[in-house]
Amino acid sequence: MKFLLLLVVVTGLGGCASVPLPPEAAAVTLVYVPSAAVALYPPRLLATDGRLTLDGHVFRQYAARTTAKSHLDIALLDTDGRVLLSETVSFSPRELRAKTSRTMAQPGHYRLPIPELPAGTVKIEVRAHDGEHPR
Numbered sequence: 001m002k003f004l005l006l007l008v009v010v011t012g013l014g015g016c017a018s019v020p021l022p023p024e025a026a027a028v029t030l031v032y033v034p035s036a037a038v039a040l041y042p043p044r045l046l047a048t049d050g051r052l053t054l055d056g057h058v059f060r061q062y063a064a065r066t067t068a069k070s071h072l073d074i075a076l077l078d079t080d081g082r083v084l085l086s087e088t089v090s091f092s093p094r095e096l097r098a099k100t101s102r103t104m105a106q107p108g109h110y111r112l113p114i115p116e117l118p119a120g121t122v123k124i125e126v127r128a129h130d131g132e133h134p135r
Helices: 002-016
Strands: 029-033 038-040 044-048 051-060 070-077 083-089 108-114 123-130
Antiparallel strands (some): 051 108
């Protein structure tokens, strides 16, 4: 319960520094897909000082042993599902602690600055991925 209260306060304070999103960014749909090890909370697209930032939190899945090799694949997509921009982002801390009977689950945090939203972007997909990508 204390963590939930802290999360609400931090989220509320973080919103104070943000300004309304530009029209092209306000229409973007945010999609998030968990992995076997990582659960995602709904990401937020923020505008601060004229710059866009994708911001979010992750948690370790209940049955997962580790999140040390997990990361997030973020893709900006057009109406046909084509990838306009993709980034691999780490969350911090890398190893998330699970909830125990005495402790709260430890959240991870990620942030991706988006210098310029590619023209035609209609969706941003945040996908948790465990392990390395094939080369």
